[in-house]
Amino acid sequence: MLTNRQLLILQVTVDDFIETAQPVGSRQISKKEGVTYSPATIRNDMADLEDMGFLEKTHTSSGRVPSEKGYRYYVDNMLTPQRIPNVELQQIRSVFEERMLETEQVIRKSAKILSELTNYTSILLGLDVRKHRIKRFSIVPLTDDSAVAIIVTDSGHVENRVFSIPENFTSSDIEKMVNMLNDKLVGVHLHELSSKLELVTKTILQQRIGHLENLFGSFNKAISIEHGHEDKVYYGGKMHLLNQPEFNDVAKARSIMYWMDHVNQIPGIFPLDKMGIQIRIGSENNHLAMENCSVITATYSIGEEQTGSIAIIGPTRMDYKRVVSLLDIMSGDLSKELSKLLHGHYE
Amino acid sequence: MLTNRQLLILQVTVDDFIETAQPVGSRQISKKEGVTYSPATIRNDMADLEDMGFLEKTHTSSGRVPSEKGYRYYVDNMLTPQRIPNVELQQIRSVFEERMLETEQVIRKSAKILSELTNYTSILLGLDVRKHRIKRFSIVPLTDDSAVAIIVTDSGHVENRVFSIPENFTSSDIEKMVNMLNDKLVGVHLHELSSKLELVTKTILQQRIGHLENLFGSFNKAISIEHGHEDKVYYGGKMHLLNQPEFNDVAKARSIMYWMDHVNQIPGIFPLDKMGIQIRIGSENNHLAMENCSVITATYSIGEEQTGSIAIIGPTRMDYKRVVSLLDIMSGDLSKELSKLLHGHYE
DNA sequence: TATTAGCACTCTCTCTTAATGAGTGCTAAC
C-alpha cells in the first residue's frame, strides 16, 4: 500500500515527466508547489516506488521515469478529469455547427479537430457499414457485358460494384432482377445480403424465371468481394507523432507509421464491444512498434446497434488527463450529431 | 564541351553514387571495369567536371558527388533504357491478369506493384472524374427532408451526395426531377453539370413546373460542393522513402511526408498536358522539402481526353534508368487495360 | 521515529586532443 506522500510523489513525477519528457529528480520535485518535503525524503520514497515497480531509472544516477506499471496506476487512480477551456469546447462544437449532411464529412472533420487539439494522431473508425440496412437497389448498364450495381443504405451510404453480365441477358431481365431485389431485400443488413441473396436465388429456381440464375450469380460474386467492405478508417494528424521527441529515430517512426496503416487489420485494437474509454499503455498494445505508445479509445454509437470508435495515439508519456476529457466530449457529441443526421432526431 | 573520358567519368561517378550513396573517389573509379586510367588522370578530369558544375565535393578532401546539373546532364544524355528482367515484367502483367472490373482497383494495385518494384514511393493520379460523362441520375429519399442523389458515369464511377429536401415536396415531385435530369443531362461531362443544371432550372421557370425550383436549387448546392471532386490520389509504399539514407533525419522525413500528402493540391506537380516521361530533379520541384528528391512522372491515357498520371518519388540519387523503364512499361499497360475496361476494347 | 543535511559516488554529456585514413591538388617525371 502506498502512503499519501508516495502517492503525491508518484503523481508529481508522472505529471512532470509528461510535461518535460526528462527524467525527474528529487530536488526538482521538492521545489514543486504543494510539496513540502526535502529532496532527501523524496529520494527515500522514490527508492521505495522504484522497488515497487512504479518508477524506473534510465541509469544509476539519473532521475526517475514512470514505468508502465506507474502509468497504469496513475491512469487507474489519479486521473481527475481535466477542465477543457471554453475556447476549445467552442472549437469542437464548431465541427457540428455548419450543417453537414454526410456522416463521412462529420467524421473526417472530427478526426482533424481532435488531432489539432491534442497534437497527437487521431484515428476514427467509421460506422460499420455492414450493419446498415438496405434502402434501395439500382443497376445501371455500362457496356454490353457490364453494369454497375448500386446499393443505398438507410444511412445515405452508397455502395457500388461493377459486375459482368453473362451473355444473352436483356435490359428487361435486368429490370426484373432489380425489382426482385427491391422486393425481397430492402431492409436487410448489408452483412446479411450475400446469404439472403442465395435464398432469393433458390426461390427463383422454383419459379418460371429460372433463367435469371446466372445473372444473380454474377451479381452475388461482385458484391461478395470484400474490397470496399472493410471498415473505413479516418486519420488526423498522422505527422504529429513525428514531433514527439521519443520518435526522433527514423526506424521507430517508420514502424509506428506502418502499424497505423494496418491498424484496421489488427483485431482487437478497437474494442467495439466494450463501451466507454479504454487506455492501453505501451506493451499492452501487444506490438513491438507500440512499445513507447499509448492508445486511448472511446466508442460512439447511434441507437443500440451502430457503434464506431475514436482513438488517439501518442507516446506513453502522453497527456492522459486532457486526452481522456477530450475524447469523452467528442464521443458524446459525435453520437448525438450522427443520431440526428441518420434518424432526423436526437436519440 | 566534354571529352569522351570526361563523359565516361561523369557517368561512372553518377552510377556509382546512385548505387552506394557514398562520395566517389578517383581511386574507386580507376578500379571500375571499362576504366583504364590512373587515379591521377581521373582526378584531373574530375576537377574539370567540378569547375563546370557537374560534380561537387562535400568537403575539401572528399570524393565527388553529382550536382543537380550533373544529374540533369546524366538524365538528358546518358539514360540508356534498362532491360527489365522477365520476372519483373511478369509481375507487372500479373496486375492485369486477374480480371478486375473497376478502374479504382486496377490503379490501386498498380501503385502497389510499382512501389514494390522500385522500392520508392509511387503516386498515381486517378482519371479525372470531371471528364467523365453522366450516364444516369437517381435519387433515393432517406428521411422526410433529405435524400441521396446518385450520379453514375460512363466509366462506372458513382458519385453520391446527400441533399436536403425543402418542405412541401412529394415523392412525385422528386420523380419528376429525376426524369428531367435524365432527360436533359445524360451525356454531359461531370464538370459541366453545375452550369448545365442552371440552364435546366431556367427552363423550368418558363414552364408550369416552376414550383420545382427550390428542389433543383438544393440539389445543385449539394453537387457543387467540391469535397469529393478533387482528383483521387493513390499512394504506394509511402514508407519506402524512409528507408533511404538521405532521410534519416526525422525533420526531413516529416516535411517530405507532408509534401506528399498535399501533392494533389500543388499545381503543376503532375504535368497532365505534357505527355511522356518527365523528370524533375531536386530544386526543379520548386519546394524546399523536395531538395533531395527527384520526381519522375508519366502519363497514361484512354482515348484522347482522359489522362491520368503516374509518379515515382525517390531521392535525387535514385535509379533513373530503372524507374524510367518501369514507368514506361507501366503507363503503356495501364492505358491499354483501362481502355479495355471502359470501352470494352483496346484503342 | 520520521525527517533532513551532508557527502562520497556514479554516470551522462560535452569538450578537447590525437591518431587514422580516404581523398585531393600540385609538381615533376615518364
Add this chain to the structure above:
DNA sequence: GTTAGCACTCATTAAGAGAGAGTGCTAATA
C-alpha cells in the same frame, strides 16, 4: 598527354578530462 609521388586537408573515431545532475547512505535533528 599521362602518371607517380608527396604534402596537405578534413571527416571520423577513440580516449581522456571536467562539469553537472542525481543518487544512496550515514549521521544529526526535531
